[in-house]
Amino acid sequence: MSAPMSILSTDNPLPLYAQLSEVLRQRILRGIFKPGDRLPSAEELAKEFSLARVTVRQAIELLQRDGLVVARQGRGTFVQRNPAAETRLKVQTTLRDLVTMLKGDEIQLLNISEGQAAPNLTETDGKPAAHYVHMMRVHLREGTPYCVISIHLDEAIFRRAPERFRSELMIPLLAAMPEIEIARAHQTLTIGSADPEAAALLKLRVNAPVANVRRVFAAPDGTVIYLGEVIYRGDLVQLEMDLVS
Structure with a gap:
């Protein structure tokens, strides 16, 4: 045998x-x-x-x-x-749905760092702004960290409401500012594994599965005003897409 x-x-x-x-x-x-x-x-x-x-x-x-x-x-x-039977995070596929989802969530923000740094942009992302504010933060739901985010925000926009950008969810805030027009919003999702830093922040073991989401918002003139690079816990992410529309 x-x-x-x-x-x-x-x-x-x-x-x-x-x-x-x-x-x-x-x-x-x-x-x-x-x-x-x-x-x-x-x-x-x-x-x-x-x-x-x-x-x-x-x-x-x-x-x-x-x-x-x-x-x-x-x-x-x-x-x-x-964990799959518990609250899962839907990765939204439109900006409107993303804003709605974030507004409806009770999320704690843990700002880890803030400073000035240039984002790593590609030619297809758009043209860079003069300066960016870089923020690292962790989102928690019911005390459990579910994602860590690296954010680059156009400094000119950040200076309009610095305390709000530090304390509120950034995407709903951007969408609610009438003077800010998001002409293009694009995101990509890839599957990866947690490196030691992400594992420590998300309370995962090293090499645990994670979902990496990269979001780029551009103004009408093509200037990238927001770059968000998000690492989600893989055991909480759910991607749903309506294939008939």
């Missing part, structure tokens, strides 16, 4: 226990294992993935550390929570 085929690989830069932890995490997120379900035993998982039991235990410890599972003496390991 042939040995079971493992979907894990020693060529992967992640250690085997981290790969297994991610496989089990995805099964929890997809609802294959639901809250209250008992996970397969270490022996069963070791056989399924052709791993040593010590490697399986290391993978389970990662899930325990993230609060997804709980070990019960003499009974096994049980799923405790599924």
Whole structure:
């Protein structure tokens, strides 16, 4: 009888226990294992993935550390929570929907830094403003950090209401200022993994999945007035698109 085929690989830069932890995490997120379900035993998982039991235990410890599972003496390991079943963040695909979503959310802002810095713009983004204010902030919902944002805002616009830009959600504020016209708004989304800095700010493990969103707003003359580079927790992001319109 042939040995079971493992979907894990020693060529992967992640250690085997981290790969297994991610496989089990995805099964929890997809609802294959639901809250209250008992996970397969270490022996069963070791056989399924052709791993040593010590490697399986290391993978389970990662899930325990993230609060997804709980070990019960003499009974096994049980799923405790599924982040996908909790409040998720919809990545909006229009500026109007984005403003509406942000206005309706109760979000805490944690400003990490502020200074002057030039954004990294491409030719297709538009032309740069004379100066930019650069802000780093973390957004929290119900005390949980869900994204970290690097913002470059045209300094001339920032100086019109500096305290409001420091204390309020920036996109709804920009959209509400009658003297500011956003002629073009574009965003791209890519999937990546958390580096040590993002992991620490978002309370994730290093290399946890994240969604990277880059938003560019330009004025009628093509000047980039806002660049937002957002890193979202991957376990909270949901992208919905209506394919029939």
